[in-house]
Amino acid sequence: MKTYWLLNDQLHRNYLKNIKKNKDHVLFIEAYDHFHQHSYHKQRIFFLIAAMRNFANDLKKNGYAVTYIKAATIEEGWSSFIADQNNSETIISMPVDYNQRQKIQQLMQSETTVTFSHNENTKGNFMFSEDELLDMAKNSKTQESFYRKARIKTEILIENKQKPVGGKWNYDTLNRKPAKNITEKPGSLPVYSLNRISKDALSDCQARFQETPGKLDSLHLPLTRKDALDFLDNFIENRLAGFGPYQDAMLSGHPFMFHSLLSAHLNCGLLCPNEVIQKVLDAYQNESIPLSSAEGFIRQIIGWREFVRAVYLQQMPEYLMLNYFDHQHSLPDFFWTADTELHCLAETLQDVLTFGYSHHIQRLMVLSNFANLIFVKPSILSDWFNQMYTDSWDWVVVPNVIGMSMYADGGLMATKPYISSGKYIQKMSNYCINCRYDPAEKTTPDACPFNSLYWNFISRHKEKLQNNPRMNLILSQWGKMDQKTQAAILEKASAIQQSFFPKDF
Ligand SMILES: Cc1cc2nc3c(=O)[nH]c(=O)nc-3n(C[C@H](O)[C@H](O)[C@H](O)COP(=O)(O)OP(=O)(O)OC[C@H]3O[C@@H](n4cnc5c(N)ncnc54)[C@H](O)[C@@H]3O)c2cc1C
Ligand code: SF4
Structure with missing residues (x-):
């Protein structure tokens, strides 16, 4: 039996591309040491726990063999898994976070009974595999040059293989409008009721994480893949057109403005950048949004999101300690x-x-x-x-x-x-x-x-x-x-x- 081990930022079926449903197995470890790495906001902890439990449950309902373990540490969860299962090979995708990657690598090295294999065939919840990304970043001095390469490579908003649709690579001049120009204020977000799994996750978090910062009384993010897809559609329909012109504007009482709020879903895997971009392109092709909004939004995902991942992979761990201006104060x-x-x-x-x-x-x-x-x-x-x-x-x-x-x-x-x-x-x-x-x-x-x-x-x-x-x-x-x-x-x-x-x- 092969096991596909999905970490809490790998909640997408992209990670299971080669799985044989009737033979292989999917493993999740809900490890609390992750949530104690920083004193995290209660909503981050709740979101990740509820998203992982719901995703595991969706897989189960779709016929996958799933093991879901709750443990104090990732190592403890792993030990209890191998003690119970007849597992010959475990397939894992490397997490991007430096500390998490170190931890998984150490665990792989110390394991003697199970063979670990890297899940090489997946881009997971990114546009590019790690090799592709680092290759593109190697010769890109700026985010802008990386972005143009990414557009050409993916042929997104590109014509004749090289040229940007509309003739320009970016529409910032149309996209930096201040709050006072807004004629129609952003509407409210859709509300999703909590299912049984999410309610249980909420009670667990309320009991376990009383001392961490933040509040749990204004939950606004969908927690299942189905609701996340609906949330994406709602953004495309109601806020994307305003995203372009007002992406830099700030208005009292409107924390979300015309933004997508998709980052938490993209980062844990409930949504994948390709499917988000495809919906944006569809909206542009149907003429429901202008090119400036489509390009402005796509740049955030294939430009900024992938670019910062490349900088991180190239520069860590030294990068975190850089301090060019030699500032030493703490935060008020x-x-x-x-x-x-x-x-x-x-x-x-x-x-x-x-x-x-x-x-x-x-x-x-x-x-x-x-x-x-x-x-x-x-x-x-x-x-x-x-x-x-x-x-x-x-x-x-x-x-x-x-x-x-x-x-x-x-x-x-x-x-x-x-x-x-x-x-x-x-x-x-x-x-x-x-x-x-x-x-x-x-x-x-x-x-x-x-x-x-x-x-x-x-x-x-x-x-x-x-x-x-x-x-x-x-x-x-x-x-x-x-x-x-x-x-x-x-x-x-x-x-x-x-x-x-x-x-x-
Ligand atoms: C100081 C600072 C800290 C940040 N911390 C995070 C973080 O912890 N997690 C995070 O996902 N983003 C972070 N960002 C980037 C960006 O601010 C958020 O991605 C964005 O605000 C999330 O809200 P949204 O989903 O409504 O984004 P939108 O404004 O709707 O943008 C769409 C998507 O583009 C991507 N994106 C846009 N800008 C960036 C960027 N600079 N880097 C990476 N992705 C980007 C995100 O996936 C985002 O969901 C940070 C930016 C700054 C300046
Ligand atoms: S501190 Fe007050 S005056 Fe200054 S930028 Fe902020 S809101 Fe404006």
């Missing part, structure tokens, strides 16, 4: 409570605590931007993102934090640091209207803290920034400010830093 406590007067942060953090979710621009330009401006150590921010989101996996968090958000790799992934003053947040959102701070002020008592912190960052790191042509304009603006203004800004920034980190001053 309000990252776990949302108790702050900075309204953009309070609202975003409240969304994170309630849903284990915020969208990309909130992650990048509100939370990470602020953390960078107050000199938080990148690996500490990475741990926080790993902890707090339903879609978090190390392979996707680490490049997004270390490379994209914090520029801690000195420019390997991003062409410039993603930092901004309050002006950007004011332009892209309506958060500032309800804030006690004034985004137009830099040094007055009510001045938006992002403003002085931003210039303080530029001043502190000007040597490291001056070799980057994309920073020239901003450095020259700082240089042109008179000394009195500069001094007042730096003094204000220092007072703000001191209020967050009194022990360091």
